[in-house]
Amino acid sequence: xxxxxxxxxxxxxxxxxxxxxxxxxxxxxxxxxxxxxxxxxxxxxxxxxxxxxxxxxxxxxxxxxxxxxxxxxxxxxxxxxxxxxxxxxxxxxxxxxxxxxxxxxxxxxxxxxxxxxxxxxxxxxxxxxxxxxxxxxxxxxxxxxxx
Numbered sequence: 675x676x677x678x679x680x681x682x683x684x685x686x687x688x689x690x691x692x693x694x695x696x697x698x699x700x701x702x703x704x705x706x707x708x709x710x711x712x713x714x715x716x717x718x719x720x721x722x723x724x725x726x727x728x729x730x731x732x733x734x735x736x737x738x739x740x741x742x743x744x745x746x747x748x749x750x751x752x753x754x755x756x757x758x759x760x761x762x763x764x765x766x767x768x769x770x771x772x773x774x775x776x777x778x779x780x781x782x783x784x785x786x787x788x789x790x791x792x793x794x795x796x797x798x799x800x801x802x803x804x805x806x807x808x809x810x811x812x813x814x815x816x817x818x819x820x821x
Contacts, residue, residue, distance in 0.1 A: 685819045686714035689726075694808035697755070698776075700742045701803040703732075703814065707786075708793060710816050717791045719820015723801055724783030727812040729773035731780035731804035734795075749776045749806075773806035780804050788820055 688710050692701060707723055725732045735741065753775035758764045761771030784801060787794040793801075803814055 681821050683819060683821055684714060684716050684719075685817065686710060686716070688713075688816045690803075690814040690816060691811050692730075692803055692805065692814065693811045694805040697806070697808050698746065699805045699808060700745065701805070702737050702800050703803045704737075704793070704800045707801055707816055711788055711791065711793055711818055714818040714820075715791075716788050716818050716820035719788045719818060721786045721788050721793060722783060722815070722817045722819075723786070724815050725777070725803065725812070726815055729770055729777055729805075729807035730812050730814075731777045731806070732783050732814060733781050733802055733804060734784050734786070734799050735802060736798045737800045737802075745780075745804075749779065752776070752779060770807040776806040777804070780806075788818065 690703065690706055694701065703723070707721065711721055723732050753772040754760075755769075755772045758769045758771070763771035763774065786801070805812070
């Protein structure tokens with residue numbers, strides 16, 4: 675007769691709030707997420723981090739200022755903020771159509787493995803919150819599940 679293995683799954687759900695003072699910014703949120711992984715006491719599992727606003731992003735990349743500048747220039751080339759009347763969305767009274775497009779390119783969420791109670795990153799990987807229409811509070815969901 676086979677033995678029975680019982681695994682108790684733990685979970686933690688928290689929300690981080692960011693109020694970026696500029697229209698666009700990249701914020702390294704890795705330290706915040708690491709603290710939540712520790713708080714969860716999950717040793718083996720997954721950590722989901724997602725932006726809960728359609729003009730913000732969560733992504734993984736290198737924490738290097740030149741790269742962030744390159745992202746700014748590249749994204750502005752793909753979806754320039756001005757002239758704002760180039761976008762049908764802005765005809766509704768908004769001026770943030772470019773922010774929606776930038777978010778689509780940069781992504782909504784990331785999932786990182788938790789191994790031995792730590793975020794299991796490759797070399798240089800960090801988690802970033804990307805803001806494309808700032809100057810108001812926005813939330814990021816962090817959900818950690820595992821054993």
